[in-house]
Amino acid sequence: MNFDWDDLRLFLAIARTGSLAGASRTLGVNHSTVFRRLKALEAGLEVRLFDRLPQGYVPTAAGEMLHKHAERVEEEAQAIERELGGHDVRLSGRVVVTTTDTLANAFLAPVFQGFVERYPGIELELLIVSAFLDLARREADVAIRPTQAPPENLIGRRLGTIRWGVYGAREYLRERPALEDPARPAGHRFVGGNEMIRHLASSRWLDERVPPEAFALRTNSVVAALGAARAGVGLAVVPHYMARQESELECVLAIGPEVATDLWLLVHPDLRPSARIRAFMAFAVEAVRQRQAELEGR
Numbered sequence: 301m302n303f304d305w306d307d308l309r310l311f312l313a314i315a316r317t318g319s320l321a322g323a324s325r326t327l328g329v330n331h332s333t334v335f336r337r338l339k340a341l342e343a344g345l346e347v348r349l350f351d352r353l354p355q356g357y358v359p360t361a362a363g364e365m366l367h368k369h370a371e372r373v374e375e376e377a378q379a380i381e382r383e384l385g386g387h388d389v390r391l392s393g394r395v396v397v398t399t400t401d402t403l404a405n406a407f408l409a410p411v412f413q414g415f416v417e418r419y420p421g422i423e424l425e426l427l428i429v430s431a432f433l434d435l436a437r438r439e440a441d442v443a444i445r446p447t448q449a450p451p452e453n454l455i456g457r458r459l460g461t462i463r464w465g466v467y468g469a470r471e472y473l474r475e476r477p478a479l480e481d482p483a484r485p486a487g488h489r490f491v492g493g494n495e496m497i498r499h500l501a502s503s504r505w506l507d508e509r510v511p512p513e514a515f516a517l518r519t520n521s522v523v524a525a526l527g528a529a530r531a532g533v534g535l536a537v538v539p540h541y542m543a544r545q546e547s548e549l550e551c552v553l554a555i556g557p558e559v560a561t562d563l564w565l566l567v568h569p570d571l572r573p574s575a576r577i578r579a580f581m582a583f584a585v586e587a588v589r590q591r592q593a594e595l596e597g598r
Contacts, residue, residue, distance in 0.1 A: 307341050308370040311349065314338065315367050318356035392421035395580050398440035401428045402522050403563075406542040407594065408444065411587045415580060422576050441571055442580060446561040456566035457581070459588040460595045463560050464502050466553040467543045472532040479535065479552045482509040489516035489534030496520035501559045502537045540597025554597060563588070563595065 313323035313334075320334045327334070342349055349363040359367055399408060404426060412424055427440055443454070446462055466479070468488075477486050492515045493503030502522075516534045519525050522542070529536035530548050537559070543549045565584055571577050588595075 305373070307337070308373055310334065310337050311341065311363075311366060312370050312374060314350065314357050315359055315363065318358070320357070391419055391575050391579055393576055394423045394425055395442060395576055396425045396427060396440045397442045397444060397580070398427040398429060399444040400446070402539065402542060403444060403446070404428055405523070406539075406545055407591075411584055414587055415583050418583065419576075419579055422579065424580075441567065441577060443566040444563070444584065445566065446563050448562055450564050450566055453568070454566040455569050455572065456564055457585055459563040459565050459585065460592050461560050462539050462541070462563055463557075463596045464537055464539050464555045465543065465551040465597060466535050466537055466555065467526075467529050467546075467549045467551055468535045469530055469532045469548050470550050471548075472529075472534070473550055473552065482506070482553070483511070485510065485514040488514065490514050491516065491525045491528045491534045491536040492518045493525070494518040494520050497522075501561065502555075505555060505559050506537050539595075541594045544594065544597070551597070 310323065310327065313326040314320065317323050317326060320331055320338070324331045324334045338349070345362075347362045348360055349366060350357040351360055397412075412426070416422070416424060443456075444459070450456065466482070476488055479486065479488055482490075490506065490510050492506050492510070493500060497503050497520050498507070517528055519528070522538060525536040526538045526542055526546070526549075528534065529538070530546055535552065537555065540551070540554075543551065565581060565588075567577060567581065572581075592598075
């Protein structure tokens with residue numbers, strides 16, 4: 301049987317997600333197509349590649365062997381794609397940018413607007429995810445992400461520092477005394493992070509100071525926490541750049557560097573020579589530099 305790269309991509313998608321449904325989402329095809337192509341691949345190889353178990357599709361011994369070789373083929377194919385893409389001198393084509401929902405909505409939208417105005421031949425594609433995408437696998441071209449530890453296989457620029465504060469709705473605050481110390485709420489309610497975002501410095505900062513009984517609501521979303529504070533549910537810790545866009549919110553306490561996070565612009569080294577990638581990076585660096593005060597809450 302002659303291998304088709306699409307067959308290997310299909311196999312890897314099933315192996316990584318553990319299901320036909322997950323593979324169909326990864327590949328952008330329907331469930332029946334994934335099932336049919338897997339059956340054809342196994343028939344062509346005359347071997348079963350997956351055991352269908354209650355926990356999902358698990359590679360057989362033959363599947364494990366194919367998995368090892370398929371990942372090497374994928375790495376080589378992606379390296380070729382990156383290196384060829386890195387030599388593209390045209391100011392046209394597509395740049396795939398990954399970032400967080402909070403940054404995309406509350407800070408980066410004007411950056412994207414300015415870029416497409418200046419470079420009408422370049423199309424931006426925006427991928428909103430919480431975790432780092434794998435730039436080596438070309439899941440995205442450029443990442444704009446808050447992190448204190450950028451992946452070592454990427455290069456880029458630190459764009460600035462995101463600072464946070466405790467915010468509440470003006471109407472909510474009019475009915476309560478000033479907050480001098482979160483450890484002594486004095487009638488205040490708080491909106492905190494749940495277990496899904498308890499790893500964030502902002503969630504830990506609040507949990508370490510506020511008595512448990514003072515929390516009125518917990519959420520896994522900074523955007524939801526902002527909305528709850530705006531509605532008067534209680535006080536929330538949010539980035540200054542988000543809260544300053546809400547006229548109903550007022551900062552009652554600026555948090556120091558212990559919650560600050562660096563904002564990075566990152567790219568895989570193989571793609572940095574690409575003209576459209578260089579154009580986007582240079583534009584983004586300058587555009588964010590001019591808005592440092594928004595990030596830092598000055």
